Amino acid sequence: MPSENPRTRYAVVGAGHRAGMYVNALIGDHAEDGEIVAWVEPNPVRAAVHEEKVAAAVGGSRPVFHPDDLEKALDVERVDRVVVTSVDNTHADMVSRSLRAGVDVVVEKPIAATAAEARQIADAVAETGRDLTMTFNYRYAPRNSALREVIASGEIGRVLSVHFDWALDTVHGADYFRRWHREKTNNGGLLVHKSSHHFDLVNWWIDAVPQRVFASGGRRFYGDDAGHATGYEPTAGERALNEQGVDPWRIDVANDPYLDRLYGADAQEHDGYRRDRSVFDPGITTEDTLGLVVEYAGGPVLTYSLTASAPWEGYRVVVNGTRGRAELEVVERGSVVFGADGKATVDPSFTATFGEDTVRPEGERLVVQRHWERAEERPIVEVGPGGHGGGDTLLLAEVFRGRTEADPLGRAAGFVDGLRASGVGYAGNRSLETGDPVRLADLGLGVDL
Numbered sequence: 518m519p520s521e522n523p524r525t526r527y528a529v530v531g532a533g534h535r536a537g538m539y540v541n542a543l544i545g546d547h548a549e550d551g552e553i554v555a556w557v558e559p560n561p562v563r564a565a566v567h568e569e570k571v572a573a574a575v576g577g578s579r580p581v582f583h584p585d586d587l588e589k590a591l592d593v594e595r596v597d598r599v600v601v602t603s604v605d606n607t608h609a610d611m612v613s614r615s616l617r618a619g620v621d622v623v624v625e626k627p628i629a630a631t632a633a634e635a636r637q638i639a640d641a642v643a644e645t646g647r648d649l650t651m652t653f654n655y656r657y658a659p660r661n662s663a664l665r666e667v668i669a670s671g672e673i674g675r676v677l678s679v680h681f682d683w684a685l686d687t688v689h690g691a692d693y694f695r696r697w698h699r700e701k702t703n704n705g706g707l708l709v710h711k712s713s714h715h716f717d718l719v720n721w722w723i724d725a726v727p728q729r730v731f732a733s734g735g736r737r738f739y740g741d742d743a744g745h746a747t748g749y750e751p752t753a754g755e756r757a758l759n760e761q762g763v764d765p766w767r768i769d770v771a772n773d774p775y776l777d778r779l780y781g782a783d784a785q786e787h788d789g790y791r792r793d794r795s796v797f798d799p800g801i802t803t804e805d806t807l808g809l810v811v812e813y814a815g816g817p818v819l820t821y822s823l824t825a826s827a828p829w830e831g832y833r834v835v836v837n838g839t840r841g842r843a844e845l846e847v848v849e850r851g852s853v854v855f856g857a858d859g860k861a862t863v864d865p866s867f868t869a870t871f872g873e874d875t876v877r878p879e880g881e882r883l884v885v886q887r888h889w890e891r892a893e894e895r896p897i898v899e900v901g902p903g904g905h906g907g908g909d910t911l912l913l914a915e916v917f918r919g920r921t922e923a924d925p926l927g928r929a930a931g932f933v934d935g936l937r938a939s940g941v942g943y944a945g946n947r948s949l950e951t952g953d954p955v956r957l958a959d960l961g962l963g964v965d966l
Contacts, residue, residue, distance in 0.1 A: 524549065524550065524551050524552050525550065525551040525552075525597045525598050525917075526551070526552060526554045526594065526595055526596050526597045526598070527539075527543060527551050527552065527553050527554065527596065527597070527598050527599070527600055528553070528554065528555040528556070528557055528590055528591060528594065528596045528598075528599050528600070528620075529553055529555075529556055529557070529558075529567070529599075529600050529602065530557040530558070530584070530587070530599055530600065530601045530602065530603050530611050530615075531557070531558060531601060531602040531603025531604070531607070531611075532556055532558035532560070532563045532564040532566070532567050532602075533563060533602065533603075533779065534776070534779060535602045535625060536567060536600070536602040537567070538909060538913070539600045539602065539623075539913075540553065540567050540570060540571060541570075542913045542917060543571075543917070544570065544571055544574035544575055545574075546910075546913070546914075547913060547914075547917040547918070548574075548575065550917040550918050551598070551917055552575070553571055553579055554579055554594045554595070554596060555579055555580055555581075555582060555590045555591075555593075555594040555596060556568060556579060556580070556581045556582065557581075557582050557583075557584055557586075557587055557590050557599075557611075558581060558582075558583075558584075558603075559583055559584055559787075559788065560784055560787045560788050560790075561581055561787065562778075562783045562784040562786075562787055563779055563780075563784050564581040565581075566775075566778045566779050568581070580594070584603075584607070584610075584611065587611065587614050587615065587618070588614060588618050591615065591618045591619075591620050592618070596620055597620065597621070598620060598621045598622070598623065599611070599612075599615045599620050599621070599622050599623070600622075600623045600624075601615075601622060601623065601624040601625060602625045604697060604703055604704070605627055605629065605630040605703060605704040605705065605709070605710055606629075606630040606631075606634065606702065606703050606704065606705075608624060608625075608627075608628065608629045608630070608634065608638070609629045609630075609634035609635070609637040609638055610637075612624055612628075612629075612638050612641065612649065613637050613638055613640070613641035616638075616641040616642060616644075616645045616647040616649070617641055617644070617645055619645070619647070620647070621647050621648040621649070621650075622647070622648070622649045622650070623649075623650045623652060623916055624649065624650070624651060624652070624935070625652055626651060626652060626653060626710075626713050626714060626717070626935065626938070626939075627704070627705065627709045627710055627713040627935070627938070627939040627942065628651060628713075628932065628935035628936060628938075628939050629705075629939065630702075630703065630704050630705040630709060630710075631705055631709075631943065632940070632943040632960040632961060632962060633961070635935075635936055635939060635940070635943070635962055636961055636962055636963045638932065639932070639936065639962055639963040639964045640963055642932055643963070643964075649931065649932040649935075650916060650929070650930070650931065651717075651930040651931060651932060651934055651935040651938075652912060652916065652930075653714065653717045653718075653721075653912075653930045653934065653935075653938070654909050654912040655714050655715075655717070655718055656717070656718065656721055656912075656926075656928040656930065657909075657910075657911035657912045657915075657928055659897050659898055659899055660845060660847060660881045660883065660897045661718060661722075661845075662926055662928070663845075663883050663895060663896075663897045663898070664722055664834065664836070664843060664845045664883060665721065665722050665926055666926065667843050667883070667885055667895065668722055668723060668724075668836060668838075668843065669724070669926075671840075672840065672841065672843075672885065672887065673836065673837075673838030673839075673840050673841040673842060673843050673885065673887065674838035674839030674840030674841065675838055675839045676723045676725070676817045676836060676837070676838050677816070677817060677818075677837045677838060677839060678817060678818050678819070678820070678836075678837045679719055679722070679723065679817065679818070679819045679820070679834065679835065679836050679837075680819075680820045680821075680833075680834070680835040681715060681718075681719060681819060681820070681821045681822075681832065681833075681834050681835075682821075682822050682832060682833045682834075683712075683715055683821075683822070683823050683824070683832040684824050684827035684829060684830055684831060684832065685711075685823070685824065685825045685826075685827060685830060686826075686827050686828060686829055686830040686850060686853050687765070687766075687826055687827070687828065687853055688765075688853050688863055689830055689850075689863055690805070690824070690825035690826055690827065690830075691739070691766060691796045691825070691826070692768065692863050693707060693710075693711070693803065693825060694739040694740075694796040694801055694803065694805070694825075695767075695768055695792065695793055695794050695795070695796055696792050696793075696794070697790070698710060698803060699739075699794070699798075699800075699801045699802070699803050700800075700801075700802055700803065701802040701803045701804075702802070704803075705939075705942060705943065705946060706802075706803045706804055706942070706946060707803060707804060707805070707807065707823060707825060708732070708804070708807060708809075708823075708941075708942035708945045708946055708949075709939055709942035709943065709946070711823065712807070712821070712823055712941070712942055712945075713935075713938040713939045713941070713942050714938075715821065715823075715832075716811075716821075716937075716938045716939075716941040716942065717930065717934060717935075717937070717938035719811075719819055719821075720934070720937050720938060721927070721928075721930075721934070722834075722836070723813065723817055723836070725813040725814055725815055725817055726813060726814045726937060726966050727811050727812070727813055727814075727819075727937060727940065727941050727944075727957055727966075728812050728813060728814050728956060728957060728958070729811070729812040729944070729954050729955065729956045729957070730809060730810070730811050730812075730941055730944035730945050730948055730954065730955050730957070731809065731810045731948050731953075731954040731955075732807065732808070732809045732810075732944075732945035732946070732948040732949050733807075733808050733809075733948075733949070734804050734806050734807035734808055734823075734949065735804050735806065735949070736801065736802075736803070736804050736805050736806070737805060737806040737826075738805045738806065738825070738826040739796045739797065739801055739805050739825070739826070740796075740797065740798065740799065740800075740801040741797055741798060741799040741801075742799075743801075743805070765853075765855070766795065766796050766797070767793065767795070768792070768793050768863065769793070770792050770793045776792065779792075780792035780793075804949070805824075805825040805826055806823070806824055806825070806826075807821075807822065807823045807945070808820075808821065808822045808823075809821040809822075809941070809945050811941055828852060828853065829848065829850060829851050829852055829853075829874075829877055830848075830849045830850040831846070831847045831848040831849045831850070832845075832846075832847050833845070833846050833847075834846075840887055840888060841885065841886050841887035841888055841890070842885075842886050843883070843884070843885050843886075844882075844883070844884045844885075844886075845881070845882070845883050845884075846881065846882050847880075847881045848874075848877055848878065848879050848880055848881070849879065850879065851874030851876070851877035851878055851879055852874050852877065854874075881897055882894060883895045883897055911928075915928070915929055933964060933966065936962050936964055936966060937957075937966050940957045940960060940962060940966065941957070943957075943960050944956070944957050944960060947960075
């Protein structure tokens with residue numbers, strides 16, 4: 518039933534930490550564009566944390582529904598649009614059911630954890646014709662937009678190859694091994710959960726469709742047998758205390774009021790989920806060291822690496838073309854520096870970090886060099902504060918307000934973009950299993966990519 522309220526009526530599916538970005542937007546800058554009318558979340562404690570914040574900002578109250586009652590929530594609360602921020606392996610169920618209930622969907626990356634689950638969403642989109650928006654916020658970061666502009670202008674010619682090296686440090690990278698991401702069945706591993714961001718960037722930067730993937734890698738650092746097997750064995754002191762008296766591998770949920778309310782003892786009573794497990798536990802199945810070769814339609818080739826245990830965080834991209842070369846280097850954290858309280862910021866792309874590194878200072882640099890010319894540094898125009906290089910602010914504006922004019926950079930992503938990006942990860946996972954190259958066309962995604 519269409520809403521009589523001019524503001525879009527939203528249900529938030531999944532009330533963990535990631536939901537906060539959308540909740541804050543709908544009670545802040547985008548309060549006039551939409552309103553949250555329901556929570557769909559199995560843990561009532563977690564839902565109550567967000568509900569308290571919304572009630573304080575806009576008043577009223579919003580009911581909490583169990584995911585089994587998704588359709589009831591959408592009907593009773595006359596929902597126009599759903600925001601899905603739940604665990605990755607629930608996306609297929611939540612998204613496809615929402616679409617079939619006649620509701621449009623905004624979904625966090627990745628689109629789904631596996632190729633079979635992605636096919637469920639593709640079938641639902643084809644069946645219903647409803648709109649599905651992927652939130653690839655890295656497209657909106659000014660530095661990434663600047664590289665897209667250089668490539669699209671033709672200045673470096675036809676793209677021949679891309680090299681993309683992404684380093685996650687021993688705070689942010691390690692965090693994937695403290696929580697639910699550590700089990701590959703939950704998210705398809707980092708090739709899907711994290712790297713789909715990166716594969717989408719390449720697909721968008723060079724405006725090409727990935728066709729075949731060969732992958733290599735595994736769990737080389739985290740877990741009870743990985744780092745140990747290669748000669749790295751944390752001593753008791755390393756694992757227990759740094760100079761500030763804090764375990765550098767541990768996130769102290771109880772010392773962060775927001776995280777404690779979302780994931781502390783009260784929330785654990787309902788589902789047993791622990792946010793702060795040891796990165797050296799047995800049973801971790803997600804890979805931490807990965808390399809890929811991706812072939813694209815038309816000839817470009819991507820070489821990609823992901824390291825989740827680096828001493829610094831950021832990425833380097835090299836794009837080689839027939840007329841020259843573009844290079845983008847981004848340092849999000851030059852080293853892991855602990856504050857006076859012994860803590861380091863988990864995600865440096867979202868929050869200002871401690872200290873300044875004089876050898877590897879935080880920052881970004883885009884260099885373009887054509888054949889037989891000197892290299893030139895190109896300006897990167899900042900758009901203001903916000904996570905992911907300022908990309909979150911621009912993404913949220915487009916998600917909640919749409920666009921009144923065409924975007925020459927084509928930053929808005931749809932479900933086919935989500936399939937292309939995650940498809941590289943699905944193919945990579947199959948290649949890891951078989952040792953053979955894998956074509957995306959053989960994944961059975963149900964869509965001509």
